[in-house]
Amino acid sequence: MKTSNKLWLGLGTVVAMGATGCGSDDATDPMGDQQGMAEAAGEGGEGGEGGEGASAAEAATNDVAYRTQLALMRGHLLVGVDLYHHEQYEASETHMKHPGDELYAAMVPAFEARETAGFGDQLSALADAVGGRAGRQVVDRAYVELLSAIRTAERAAPPLDARQTAMVITALVRTAAEEFAIARAEDGSLQNAHEYQDALGFTRVANDLLRQLRPKTDNEDAVAAIEAQLMAIDPAWPGLLPPDHLEAEPSLLYSAAARIEIAAQQL
Numbered sequence: 001m002k003t004s005n006k007l008w009l010g011l012g013t014v015v016a017m018g019a020t021g022c023g024s025d026d027a028t029d030p031m032g033d034q035q036g037m038a039e040a041a042g043e044g045g046e047g048g049e050g051g052e053g054a055s056a057a058e059a060a061t062n063d064v065a066y067r068t069q070l071a072l073m074r075g076h077l078l079v080g081v082d083l084y085h086h087e088q089y090e091a092s093e094t095h096m097k098h099p100g101d102e103l104y105a106a107m108v109p110a111f112e113a114r115e116t117a118g119f120g121d122q123l124s125a126l127a128d129a130v131g132g133r134a135g136r137q138v139v140d141r142a143y144v145e146l147l148s149a150i151r152t153a154e155r156a157a158p159p160l161d162a163r164q165t166a167m168v169i170t171a172l173v174r175t176a177a178e179e180f181a182i183a184r185a186e187d188g189s190l191q192n193a194h195e196y197q198d199a200l201g202f203t204r205v206a207n208d209l210l211r212q213l214r215p216k217t218d219n220e221d222a223v224a225a226i227e228a229q230l231m232a233i234d235p236a237w238p239g240l241l242p243p244d245h246l247e248a249e250p251s252l253l254y255s256a257a258a259r260i261e262i263a264a265q266q267l
Contacts, residue, residue, distance in 0.1 A: 057106070059107060059109075059110035060109055060110040060112075060113035060114065061113070063157040063158060063160075063164070064160075064164050064167055064168060064171075066110055066114070066156075066157050067154060067157060067160065067164075067168055068168050068171045068172070069103070069106075069107055069110075070107075070150060070153060070154055071168055071171075071172055071202075071205050071209070072103065072172070072175060072202065072205075073097060073103060073104065073150070074147075074150065074201075074205050075172070075198065075201030075202040075203075075204065075205045076095045076096075076097055076103075076198060076201055077095065077096070077097065077126070077143070077146065077201075078201045078204055078205065079095055079197045079198065079200055079201035079204075079240070080092045080093075080094075080095030080096050080130065080201075081126075081139065081140070081143050082240055083095065083197070083240065084130055084136070084139055085136060086240065086241075088240075088241070089130070089133060091193070091194070091197070092130050093127075093130055093131055094194050095194070095197065095198070095201075096123075096126060096127040096130050096131070097123050097127070098123060098124060098127050099120035099121075099123055099124060104118075104120065104123060111153065111156070114156035114157065115156065116152065116153050116155075116156035117149075117152075117153075118149075118153060119146060119149035119150055119152075119153060121149075122142070122145050122146035122148075122149040123146060125142045125145065125146070126139070126142040126143055126146050129142045160212075160216075161216060161267075162213055162216040162217035162219070162267040163264055163265070163267040165209055165212060165213045165216060166213060166222075166226060166260065166261075166263065166264030166267055167261070167264050168209055169206045169209050169210060169213070169226060169230075169260055169264075170257055170260045170261040170264055172202045172203065172205055172206040172209070173202070173203065173206055173229070173230075173233070173253060173256055173257040173260055174253075174254065174257035175199075175202055176198075176199035176200075176202040176203050176206075176233075176253055177199075177250050177253030177254045177256075177257055178250075179195040179196070179198045179199040179202070180195070180196065180199040180236065180246075180248070180250050180253055181250035182195040183195040183196035183199065183242070183246065184196075184246045184248075184249070184250065188245050188246055188247065188249075189244065189245055189246075190242050190243065190244055190245065190246055193241075193242050196237070196242040196246070197240065197242070199236075199237070199253075200237045200240065203230065203233065203234075203237070206230060207230055210223075210226060210227060210230060213226070217267050219266060219267055221266070222263045222264070222266040222267050223263075225259065225260075225262075225263040226260050226263050226264075229256040229257075229259050229260050229263075230256070230260075232252070232256055233248070233252055233253050233256045235247070235248065236248035236252065236253065
């Protein structure tokens with residue numbers, strides 16, 4: 001799939017260090033339990049800023065809700081590190097999550113229920129490196145260590161099947177729509193760069209999950225339908241740094257999320 005923002009290439013160093021993706025496609029890749037999938041991925045499924053966090057209450061028992069919340073955190077952090085690479089230091093800081101932040105704190109009961117340690121220390125280390133304007137190598141090293149800890153937390157749930165993977169993609173795109181609606185004023189002018197970038201991060205993680213989805217199913221039509229929707233919304237983000245006017249409307253993203261959910265039901 002085309003990536004409209006070339007700044008994604010700025011994470012090449014981290015990619016080379018093995019820090020990409022939302023877990024792996026091997027037997028240890030976690031997710032499971034279809035019970036409550038639609039609720040976990042549906043409207044109102046995420047709370048907090050732009051709707052994130054509400055399904056964190058379900059994350060202790062619902063594997064899709066659990067992995068959705070971890071994927072949302074990945075999206076925040078991904079754009080935060082990318083911004084740091086491009087010397088947008090203050091903007092980068094706003095995307096860094098601390099253990100006390102709402103999204104992470106809401107997940108602590110789920111970590112405890114699943115008998116996994118979480119990644120509070122690693123979150124703090126990355127946030128401190130970014131806040132202290134450490135060198136890029138220091139930030140990248142902290143990011144790699146954090147992603148490793150997130151993968152460990154992901155393995156506290158069973159592997160995702162194809163439909164569950166698609167439902168997490170649905171949730172990410174729907175949450176991106178909610179964030180984009182905050183970012184864009186009714187006249188199309190930019191009113192919140194942070195939410196624009198959060199939405200971008202969530203769709204990047206959705207594309208990572210699409211790559212993981214392919215080997216899990218032989219339903220090429222459903223996968224192609226999901227890919228088509230992700231491609232359709234890609235131009236909504238012409239770059240990591242938003243323009244003053246956003247051409248795309250949130251309805252485009254909401255529509256894509258609905259179509260992805262329909263395709264997911266075919267898996």
